Amino acid sequence: MEWHEGWRIVGDPSTGHAKAELLPMPTCAFCGGVGRREIVLNGVTRAGKCRCQRVVDRVALFNIAGIPARHAKCSLESFDQSLPGAKPGWDTAKSWLDRFRPDQEGQGLVLSGEPGRGKTHLMVAVVRELIFRHGVEVRFVEFTHLLSRIREGMDRGDGDATTLTPLVKVPVLAIDELGKGRKTDWELTIIDEIVTRRYNSGGVLLATTNFLFRPYRPEELRQIQQARERGGASLAHGALEQLSDRLGDRVFSRLRETVRFGGVVGEDYRALRSVK
Ligand SMILES: [Zn+2]
Incomplete structure (x- = not known):
């Protein structure tokens, strides 16, 4: 608390x-x-x-953001920067926030890295600041939940207005685990629709992803290898897969135009906890 x-x-x-x-x-x-x-x-x-x-208004905004209870404690202050490699991720989130203006269009942020590096923690921390510092309306969604909710809505016969439009209209949409899933044509169509329509309306997109937005640099690969050796973490699923392959070139190029990509390398906190 x-x-x-x-x-x-x-x-x-x-x-x-x-x-x-x-x-x-x-x-x-x-x-x-x-x-x-x-x-x-x-x-x-x-x-x-x-x-x-x-x-009062900001508390109300927070309560419609949909942040999972398990992330209730995630803030910039509670992020452990002392772990090797964690600081660059924190710096990326902080500098993005410092440049944020409530009337900005596009210029979102995608945090990429292997599972367990604190990407979601940082994104929730950013969401919190956007709400309490700037009074911005944000919606937090997990990618696979988002897709299943849209599918259920469509199966019920709900129209665009209740399924997709709220995700397009919200000033800031924060997607956790972007690109996760089976990568079916239907899923790709939906994510294309959301990203393209938000791109056209100037909405800000935040996301975390386990997939890469560019190949790792040699020093990053070294850090990851060292972290794995120390933490006993196994090679993360999809760790070396590119986000462009997961989302398709069209969506990826829209993202590249409208977001800043940040790498969160760091130690695998979950692996470290499990060996302690
Ligand atoms: Zn008063």
Whole structure:
């Protein structure tokens, strides 16, 4: 459990999601707790939301983001940068965030690396900052869940408006494990549709992937090899497969135009934990 000014995040077992909660705060001195107040600007009086409502709105935004409960503690602060190779991933996430503007179009971020390197932790940390620092609406989805939800919706006869449009319209879409799955023609069509429509509308895409966006550099291969030897981790499934092969050239080239790719090499935390 973590505490911040006015809010905290907990895992909610009943929904399986991370949940933000408002903490008791002293009564607002500006609005007396009503949430609205009159502001006089250049002699004109206007009623508007009081600034104390910002935290209320952001807690609500967090609670529709769909972050799994198991990631409730993931923040930039809680990411262990001391493990070899973990710092570059953290730096990538931090520098992307520092450049983020709420009105930016495209320029998303894809974090690539083997399983267990903390990619999802970093992406959830980014999502949290986008919500609490910038008040941006974000939707977090796991790639395979996303596909099965769309398929179920289509099987029920739901139209585009309920299946795909919400994923296209949300200002920031965060996809965990992009490219995972069987790679059927149907799956490729769906991901093409989402990426292309978001590309056209200027939406920001965040993603993690176990697949490579470029071949490893020799020093990265060395680091991975060393981590494997220390952690006893086996060669991760698909570790050397390219994202372009998983998604097709068309989708991959759209991604290349609209996202920044970052490598998360690091140690395999899960493997390390299991040998301790
Ligand atoms: Zn107030």
